[in-house]
Amino acid sequence: MISCHEIINLPSLRKLTIVAGRSGLDRLVRWVHFLDLPDVIPWVQGGELLIITGIGLNGDISKLNDIVRGIIKKKLAGLIVNIGPYIKEVPQEVIALADQADFPIFELPWEVKIIEVTRELCSHIVMKQTEERSVKDFLEQLLLFPLADPEILIQRAAYYDYDLTKPHQVAIVSPTCLSEFLKAKKIKDEKSLVSFKMRFEQVVRQVLTRRGQKILHMLWGDDVVLLMPYENEQAGVNPNIIILEEVLEKFLIDIPDLAVTAGLGGRFESLQSARKSYLQAIKVLRFAELKTASKSIYAYEQLGIYKLLFEIEPEKLAMYYQEVIEPLNVYDCKHHMDMVSSLFVYFEENCNAAKTAKRLFVHRNTLDYRLKKIEEITGRSLDDPYDRLTLQLGVIVGKQLTSETGAHELRR
Structure with missing residues (x-):
């Protein structure tokens, strides 16, 4: 449009x-x-x-x-x-x-003459619709399938004045808690859902149009996927993050009840690496799901240790979780307790017992009892740096494995 x-x-x-x-x-x-x-x-x-x-x-x-x-x-x-x-x-x-x-x-x-006006407007709209279909087609080829001939895609993009020879990175703008939002807005039928998705994409498109920037993007599932040129950072700030901040601000105005998160994949110079950046953006969104105190924009380069965990096979992670955290799960099930969640919050609060108790809505003495019980069950001391790191990785892996079931599908 x-x-x-x-x-x-x-x-x-x-x-x-x-x-x-x-x-x-x-x-x-x-x-x-x-x-x-x-x-x-x-x-x-x-x-x-x-x-x-x-x-x-x-x-x-x-x-x-x-x-x-x-x-x-x-x-x-x-x-x-x-x-x-x-x-x-x-x-x-x-x-x-x-x-x-x-x-x-x-x-x-x-x-x-109005006839000239309507003819040119309609021709321009049809041309733009053709461009949008073509853009989605070669974005799908670029990001979702093994890339056969990048030169053909570069030429096709150049026809619509997109330069794919420069460095880029993939971003995904995704609605969070979408099912709850749709339920609250009573969006049930297919027509209303399609209308909402078009509105979701329109918010992104409006920001790009207002900025006058040519950025390839498409609606894919519930998300909008963008192939963003990677300009030189200014004062240590990625310009693409600024664009995504404007997009999220626009959502706050146009669809204020909808929570939206953006994930940025890594920078790449060769189109053969575009799919890798796309998968990294998906992993970033999975990381965002793990955070209880979440922000709106996450970048792959900022994931720290999670970058390593995302590269490890799920089976190996599951074995680690089974060894370190499963005894706590067994205790929780048997005694109707919540030791694992308590431990996760404790680590999120940098092992600050007072802040952890406040977030869990429990007395400080109750939290102290839980922490001692955790040490007893796992055989690991929270005062020992190695044991503490082992437990912290355990709860992180648990959150990651849980999110796998609801994560975005990795297109092969």
């Missing part, structure tokens, strides 16, 4: 003037409608760019206010008013209404 901002630069629309809703120029245009009925509301669905001359108003310009209020409610992309004998200018009260809703309204001079 194209944004309202893009249409200003089309040849037949150079005389187009925006008079309201400039802050909403990142709205996406699904299609174009030219309607001059007295009531256009029943004939639009949302996402359209509406063109009117005002002939259907029958000389009553005050009706324009009701039309704009209605199409804002219907979530149209914007409105083009053909200025001429029926509407000489957009009234100030309509401009104020549109500005308040960040709804773009444009004035088009009467001498510009």
